[in-house]
Amino acid sequence: MILSAFKTKEEILRIPPTFFPEKPVFDNFFIVWNFANLGRAFLNSLIVSLSTIVLVILSSSIAGFAFAKYNFKGRNLFFMMLLSTLILPFFITLIPNYLLITWFGWQNSYWALIIPFCVSSYGIFLMRQYVSTIPDELLDSARVDGSSEIRIFWSIVLPLCKPAMSVLALWTFLTSWNSFFWPFIVISSKEMYTIPLALISLQQSSLGQRLYHLCMAGVAIATIPLLIFAIILQKWLIKGMSGALGLKL
């Protein structure tokens, strides 16, 4: 795939196909950047993903904290309901969620891409798991000293959760960056395309004109940063996945 991105249009259509490009061409990357407006798509994806991450981390930590360190009425019930959201297929909520978006007037906006995902049950489980390892004595001694609960959370619990928050941030970033179906439904204008949508429109327009070289270049641009990012941090990602299962790796 990567190699194909460097071939010229003529070469990529040649039969039988060659493996290495004969005369590597860098133009493809620039062409596809403009053609598919990847710059704008990158910006959109970045805005959405980063916002989602911040909100998810915040909401997951406070909820995880509550589940881990307090005993309150309805705790188990709510926990079970959150668990169910991980098992239930998404399409059961699809249509009304779409309707909600239109009722709020959020269609084709960043809000539609961020808000429905700013709370994550997975995130809550992860943070709950992690917070439960914090000794109660730490919190109690803070209470004895007269600290408010919010302060306890902000100054004691949160700084201790940095590893879990990093894992959550990475995982949320990936799922947000790669998400296709929901943006596909709520976004309708090219300026608001996220990376997956931009790639799809590229693929679409190339069907008739056989612009495979551009497609490959586009995918390469979109994917390679992510791959490098992921390879470096893969250890954290795997920790995050098994973390939610309660397994320690």
Add this chain to the structure above:
Amino acid sequence: MPYRAKYSPYFFISPALLHFTIFWLFPIIFTFVLSFMNWNPLSPLSSMTFAGLKNYEAIFNSEEFWISVKNTFYFAIVSQPITMIIGLSLALLLKDIKGGSIFRTVIFLPVITSSVGISMIWSWMYNPTYGIINNVFSKIGLPKVNWLGEPATALPSIMVVDIWMWAGYHMVLFLAGLQSIPPDLYDAAKVDGATGISITRHITLPLLKPIALFVIVMSTIGALQIFDLVWVLSGMEYAGGPAMSTLVMVLEMYKVCFRRLLFTEASAMAVVFFLIVLILCIIEFKLMKGGEYA
């Protein structure tokens, strides 16, 4: 517990609770409600009227609906066990090998890459004229195949991509499970004279059962919701594949809802699909649990 602490938890879970209610609880209930209603989405909500089972009737009479159910079933039931077996085998093979972590990374990469990017690459590879697969085939004397264009091969081709994508995920989960098996068990078995294969069969596999159960149920639920791969690999706007061979449940729901604007019918579909997922999972759960002899 101090006064403050009594009410703090409610404060802390309020965002989650609010979000859950708006984006999960309400939608699930509303989907059920919509499925029994008559409503044109282009007109105001107040024009909704009760329709009884009309929507369900409509979808059960629709040929596309049944085809989509069949295709989705076929897809999930065939591809997930294969993915799991491959993932398990990879985990068993790679757990102790030096340099295994490199392999693990490589195999895990597809899981992290966007499904859109992956399906675009594969659609290129599957191209009958210019794609690498047919090129290799013709070099070794096998006939060229129109992978995505023939009804018989279209869905299996997509299955291959899905398996390729998720094997790494399964592998990672099984690796985690393998690491949780106490080494003493292996030592005890070796003392008793057990060999490699026997150890795997009688110690490793049974102890992995809980994880395998979790994996197969979760991945089946995921597979039944497949859309991204099918959308790209079946020609996008014309998706549904040759002779509707790749029409899957979510795709059909998308078409009915957003192309034909039949929101209420699509809601009925969502309910039926949901029940299908539920039943399939219960069956799988019972099947897997049944083999336990603990």
